[in-house]
Amino acid sequence: MSGILGKQSIQFENPPYILATANIVGKKEGEGPLGALFDVVGDDDLFGEETWEEAESAMQKNAATWAINNAKLTKEQIRYIFAGDLLGQNIATSFGLLDLDIPLFGLFGACSTAGESLSLAAMAVSAGYADYALAVTSSHFASAEKQFRYPLEYGNQRPLSASWTVTGSAAFVVSNQKSQFRITGITTGKIVDFGVKDSMNMGAAMAPAACDTIYQNFMDFNLQPTDYDKIVTGDLGYVGSDILIDLLKKKGFDITNQHMDCGKVIFDQNTQDTHAGGSGCGCSATTLSAYLLKEMEKGNIKKMLFVPTGALLSTVSFNEGQSVPGIAHAVVIESCDK
Amino acid sequence: MSGILGKQSIQFENPPYILATANIVGKKEGEGPLGALFDVVGDDDLFGEETWEEAESAMQKNAATWAINNAKLTKEQIRYIFAGDLLGQNIATSFGLLDLDIPLFGLFGACSTAGESLSLAAMAVSAGYADYALAVTSSHFASAEKQFRYPLEYGNQRPLSASWTVTGSAAFVVSNQKSQFRITGITTGKIVDFGVKDSMNMGAAMAPAACDTIYQNFMDFNLQPTDYDKIVTGDLGYVGSDILIDLLKKKGFDITNQHMDCGKVIFDQNTQDTHAGGSGCGCSATTLSAYLLKEMEKGNIKKMLFVPTGALLSTVSFNEGQSVPGIAHAVVIESCDK
Known part of the structure; x- marks a missing residue:
């Protein structure tokens, strides 16, 4: 069962599958080179909410729900969620995934969280701890700028080495059930x-x-x-x-x-x-x-x-x-x- | 291997052990009813550092290092750390465990993190993904007050329903190797x-x-x-x-x-x-x-x-x-x- 490999790796003896996925992004991401490929592109970056943080939560909720639907599952069939975001105390995750009523392992890996959540979901499924596990993560340009740099209203200049936080969330259903x-x-x-x-x-x-x-x-x-x-x-x-x-x-x-x-x-x-x-x-x-x-x-x-x-x-x-x-x-x- | 039980539980088919543990607390905790039982009680709550956050990191580093020593292991033998704290972006953990140079799954479960980290460490060890995994967590009164409520210098009054954040960190080595x-x-x-x-x-x-x-x-x-x-x-x-x-x-x-x-x-x-x-x-x-x-x-x-x-x-x-x-x-x- 183990498949421990070298210093830091696992080669799964029962490799799990990504059974389904879903994603949602903001307006700017929709206007980018991958724009036509996203499942849903928001009209503005509030997604019907009042604050940037609630907007980020709404993206997580939507991505998670759609991924479960795409896998033709009900939320009761998902045994664990592995999820996290960039905000202090993971609030995008906590408030976004609250209504799903699924056991949650909250993660913080900064922008590596998509890798961390897929890793832990794969470990859990491959070990037989879950038939279906969900890996979810998100970020939002405006909530991240507020958290880490300056309020948007301040209109600070950005050096060329600065990156632009993507407004988007994606969810992945990991399972032993076969997919490509x-x-x-x-x-x-x-x-x-x-x-x-x-x-x-x-x-x-x-x-x-x-x-x-x-x-x-x-x-x-x-x-x-x-x-x-x-x-x-x-x-x-x-x-x-x-x-x-x-x-x-x-x-x-x-x-x-x-x-x-x-x-x-x-x-x-x-x-x-x-x-x-x-x-x-x-x-x-x-x-x-x-x-x-x-x-x-x-x-x-x-x-x-x-x-x-x-x-x-x-x-x-x-x-x-x-x-x-x-x-x-x-x-x-x-x-x-x- | 699985041991899935009911809606939200696992009964481990190969139950892992807590092989060793270590802890460190602040002065006030040392003066409390459990004072004589802690491994180390700090003289002040800075533990030789300049800031409250660095002090919290120092506690994590000490608890983790001592737990590994108590298990008679070297840090190279620890395959994973599962760790987290209360601060935004888990900074007590990131800076505290940096020097250990061990693969890290960063967690956020607020004050439930001791349960979350022990759960994931037990899952990993029981599945054979690790011979030894370390679960670490911490909190610090002063860094938490600064993060969540008021600066200490403000001297705010505390209602009777308010709790006092414990200054302390503990680490646990989880393993298949037998212990009590x-x-x-x-x-x-x-x-x-x-x-x-x-x-x-x-x-x-x-x-x-x-x-x-x-x-x-x-x-x-x-x-x-x-x-x-x-x-x-x-x-x-x-x-x-x-x-x-x-x-x-x-x-x-x-x-x-x-x-x-x-x-x-x-x-x-x-x-x-x-x-x-x-x-x-x-x-x-x-x-x-x-x-x-x-x-x-x-x-x-x-x-x-x-x-x-x-x-x-x-x-x-x-x-x-x-x-x-x-x-x-x-x-x-x-x-x-x-």
């Missing part, structure tokens, strides 16, 4: 601190953690970059992606041809004024849900390493002069015949 | 919202969640209160404990004789001016580590239901008029011959 998408392994990340102290350059803060987890995945599974069709990071953006490729080259691996960053594909850098690219828990989650799994369905991707990346930023630690460490959790997703 | 303390089952909680909107009455906010999880444990395992020597809630305090007992009576279960609340035993209500009792992730965690496991060692407790209780309070949601929902995660711990 199989989670065959995971590599769980450690906190990596390179001493980055610029809250407007999260890509640089996260790149070392992404490097650490991807390198460990290659070691534990005894793989080369070419064994994957895609190696997908969460939200390193333009600045962080370049650093990641350099760091891995120094360790002897060139992922230039396999690498894709969700933060680079979700917005159009030339027309959308998003500087370093998209970020947030919702960035990698919605890109996986709306784009990457469809590419797998079409046969364009057979095997990918999905590596959401988190920057452990908090205003309190940041204002006290602490650095911004990173963490990245990798999930191996393979296409298989239904 | 066995985790035989878990009951994972759902978010329960009774609409409590008073941030100075967390006991009332959490009692319905505690009731829900304990009731479900009785149902899933087909047990009566008398099947446990102790039913231990985390930090309901005096106000919340009375509500819990009333709520469970209405559901047909009288736990008066078995119930103990960590928030009620960690401070002396008459002399320590702690009003409704102790609270925080550290309250139940340090009481389990320093007191309850020793009682089990002495033979005074054979089987207990350990139910840390969390209030999903956040200043942002609270200031926007939201209620404070609760969540509680139960762990069944049984004494067995070494």
Whole structure:
């Protein structure tokens, strides 16, 4: 049952499946390169609510409910939810998933939460603890700016290294029931601190953690970059992606041809004024849900390493002069015949 | 392998053990009724650091390191840490456990985190995903007051329903290696919202969640209160404990004789001016580590239901008029011959 591999990985003996998914994004994401692929694009970013935080909760509730519907299940059949978001005390998750009335493991992995929640859901299902588990995460541009940087009304200028938090949520039903998408392994990340102290350059803060987890995945599974069709990071953006490729080259691996960053594909850098690219828990989650799994369905991707990346930023630690460490959790997703 | 039981529980087919534990608390906790039992009591509440948040991190680092030492292990042998705290973006955990260099699943379950982390560590070990997993949590009076209520310098008055956040951290090594303390089952909680909107009455906010999880444990395992020597809630305090007992009576279960609340035993209500009792992730965690496991060692407790209780309070949601929902995660711990 175990499948423990190397230092930080599991190769599942009974690999679970992503049975169904659903996603919802904001207006700006809908206007981006992946716009036509999302399940639902909001007219504004409030989704019928009064506050940005409630809007983020509404996205989680919708994504979770639709994913359960897409799996042709009732919410009573979901044994566990593994979920989290970026806000203090996970309020987008708590208020968003309250009505579902499903046992909840609340998570915090910053923007790596899509990887953390899929990892734990896969572990639970593969071990037989659940027939169906739900992995949910979200982020919202406005609630994140308020939480981490400046109130929107302040109209601060953003340096080119700053990323744009994606307004979006995605949910995934993980199950032993067969589908085309199989989670065959995971590599769980450690906190990596390179001493980055610029809250407007999260890509640089996260790149070392992404490097650490991807390198460990290659070691534990005894793989080369070419064994994957895609190696997908969460939200390193333009600045962080370049650093990641350099760091891995120094360790002897060139992922230039396999690498894709969700933060680079979700917005159009030339027309959308998003500087370093998209970020947030919702960035990698919605890109996986709306784009990457469809590419797998079409046969364009057979095997990918999905590596959401988190920057452990908090205003309190940041204002006290602490650095911004990173963490990245990798999930191996393979296409298989239904 | 599965052991799925009823709606929300697992009865482990290979029940893992709590192999070792360690704890550290602040000065006030050291002066309380359990004072002599704690591993380490700080001289002040800064533990040699500059800020309250760094002090909380230092406690986590110490508790984690000592627990690993007590288990006669090296940190390289710990496969996963499951850890969290109360602060926004889990900063006590991130900075506290950074140097351990161990794969981390960051959690947020408010003050229920001791139950959540032990549950996930037990699931991982029982399934064979880890030989050794570490569950860590903490809270700190001063960092929590700053995060959730008023700066200490403001000197606000506290209503009698307010609890006193425990300054403390505890860590537990969970393993298949035999010890006297066995985790035989878990009951994972759902978010329960009774609409409590008073941030100075967390006991009332959490009692319905505690009731829900304990009731479900009785149902899933087909047990009566008398099947446990102790039913231990985390930090309901005096106000919340009375509500819990009333709520469970209405559901047909009288736990008066078995119930103990960590928030009620960690401070002396008459002399320590702690009003409704102790609270925080550290309250139940340090009481389990320093007191309850020793009682089990002495033979005074054979089987207990350990139910840390969390209030999903956040200043942002609270200031926007939201209620404070609760969540509680139960762990069944049984004494067995070494």
